[in-house]
Amino acid sequence: MTTGQSYDLVVVGAGIIGLATAYAARQRGLRVAVVERHAQCIGASVRNFGFVTVTGQRRGEHWQRARRTRDVWQHVAAQAGIAVIHQGLHMLAQRPEAAHLLEAYLKTEMGEGCRLLSAADAARELPWLQAGQAVLHSPHELRVESRDAIPRLARWLELDFGVDFFWSTPVLGIDLPQVHTSQGVLSAGHCVVCPGHDLNTLYPDATAQAGIRLCTLQMLRVMPGQAVKLPGAVMSDLSMARYEGYADLPEAAPLKALLQAQQAEHLRWGVHLIAVQSADGSMVVGDSHVYGDAEAPFGRSDVDDLILGELHRVLRLPGAQVTERWTGSYASAQEPVFKTLVAPGVAVGIVTGGTGASTSFAFAEELLDLALGI
Numbered sequence: 305m306t307t308g309q310s311y312d313l314v315v316v317g318a319g320i321i322g323l324a325t326a327y328a329a330r331q332r333g334l335r336v337a338v339v340e341r342h343a344q345c346i347g348a349s350v351r352n353f354g355f356v357t358v359t360g361q362r363r364g365e366h367w368q369r370a371r372r373t374r375d376v377w378q379h380v381a382a383q384a385g386i387a388v389i390h391q392g393l394h395m396l397a398q399r400p401e402a403a404h405l406l407e408a409y410l411k412t413e414m415g416e417g418c419r420l421l422s423a424a425d426a427a428r429e430l431p432w433l434q435a436g437q438a439v440l441h442s443p444h445e446l447r448v449e450s451r452d453a454i455p456r457l458a459r460w461l462e463l464d465f466g467v468d469f470f471w472s473t474p475v476l477g478i479d480l481p482q483v484h485t486s487q488g489v490l491s492a493g494h495c496v497v498c499p500g501h502d503l504n505t506l507y508p509d510a511t512a513q514a515g516i517r518l519c520t521l522q523m524l525r526v527m528p529g530q531a532v533k534l535p536g537a538v539m540s541d542l543s544m545a546r547y548e549g550y551a552d553l554p555e556a557a558p559l560k561a562l563l564q565a566q567q568a569e570h571l572r573w574g575v576h577l578i579a580v581q582s583a584d585g586s587m588v589v590g591d592s593h594v595y596g597d598a599e600a601p602f603g604r605s606d607v608d609d610l611i612l613g614e615l616h617r618v619l620r621l622p623g624a625q626v627t628e629r630w631t632g633s634y635a636s637a638q639e640p641v642f643k644t645l646v647a648p649g650v651a652v653g654i655v656t657g658g659t660g661a662s663t664s665f666a667f668a669e670e671l672l673d674l675a676l677g678i
């Protein structure tokens with residue numbers, strides 16, 4: 305870094321929100337630098353499912369963000385050489401109450417393009433799915449392998465889009481036009497801070513006032529014992545109680561009551577099911593949710609067992625083996641996003657609903673407008 309290097313926009317953080325902001329800014333012709341504390345992205349953006357979800361997102365503005373983001377992901381993935389590993393979602397209703405909820409969902413505007421499969425269609429499309437009451441198919445989702453996709457996106461922004469990256473460089477303070485880093489001072493017209501769940505370094509008062517806490521998740525990689533091909537992501541009843549697009553509908557009440565009676569331990573640990581597949585046939589499976597003022601430092605094997613039990617209630621996977629376990633954390637609040645102008649030209653943005661992969665590109669456009677005063 306050369307002290308005084310000058311940019312229209314400095315982005316803090318090279319997670320998906322920071323990268324999406326850099327992309328949006330280059331689309332508008334701005335000179336952009338991204339400054340990242342670590343030598344590479346190691347946060348939520350590489351630990352997630354890479355599941356870009358539309359169906360199930362909170363109704364209204366956030367669902368629209370997801371639709372826009374999915375479209376940009378599709379375009380960017382093709383340009384940057386990021387493989388879209390599968391598309392769409394099968395949502396298995398295991399109980400009549402869940403099937404009823406899916407029928408209600410389909411009648412809303414969010415059901416556009418989705419359909420309920422007959423038992424025969426479900427068996428043909430997804431022969432490994434356990435029997436249930438109904439299956440909803442959504443065509444809108446896509447999946448990337450985040451641990452490969454995020455570094456590839458950063459390289460593409462650098463090589464093809466002329467974004468400058470400063471890795472292993474914490475930003476210590478911002479006083480425009482000066483951005484103070486561990487390596488020196490950059491000059492910036494504007495700044496967008498995308499700190500993920502690092503709530504203590506820059507602007508801790510703003511995030512504390514917004515009531516933002518941390519949520520820690522347990523994740524697994526599972527190798528099926530035989531060749532299995534998922535056409536898209538798979539979810540089930542517990543997910544309908546978590547994802548607000550379904551859970552906020554009045555028809556969700558009977559399902560939530562039943563889950564409380566039948567799967568209280570899953571609800572206690574925030575366990576639901578997402579299963580997505582990787583190119584080598586393994587599946588990324590999760591997850592659980594523990595909330596607190598700090599990351600939960602220790603993973604629990606009983607919580608992993610709850611996740612695996614749910615996996616086997618949803619998919620027939622004899623001989624499946626766990627090959628990887630990890631945790632990840634994100635910043636969490638009542639509202640799905642937090643954005644604020646902390647000083648003229650300086651915006652802070654965090655996706656606080658655990659849906660940053662799905663809403664990043666649209667949210668980044670909002671953050672850029674905020675910083676630029678548009």
Ligand SMILES: Cc1cc2nc3c(=O)[nH]c(=O)nc-3n(C[C@H](O)[C@H](O)[C@H](O)COP(=O)(O)OP(=O)(O)OC[C@H]3O[C@@H](n4cnc5c(N)ncnc54)[C@H](O)[C@@H]3O)c2cc1C
Nearest residue numbers: 317319320321341347349352353475500632659660661662
């Ligand atoms: C296990 C897990 C599974 C998930 N699954 C999904 C999913 O399938 N679909 C979905 O849509 N969402 C999912 N999410 C949520 C999604 O991953 C997050 O919302 C998203 O990755 C947040 O991106 P980010 O850029 O804000 O944060 P991060 O990826 O954490 O990046 C923030 C970056 O900012 C850097 N930084 C912070 N402060 C500074 C500073 N002062 N100076 C320099 N650098 C700084 C950090 O080092 C970090 O690299 C999941 C999250 C987790 C944890």
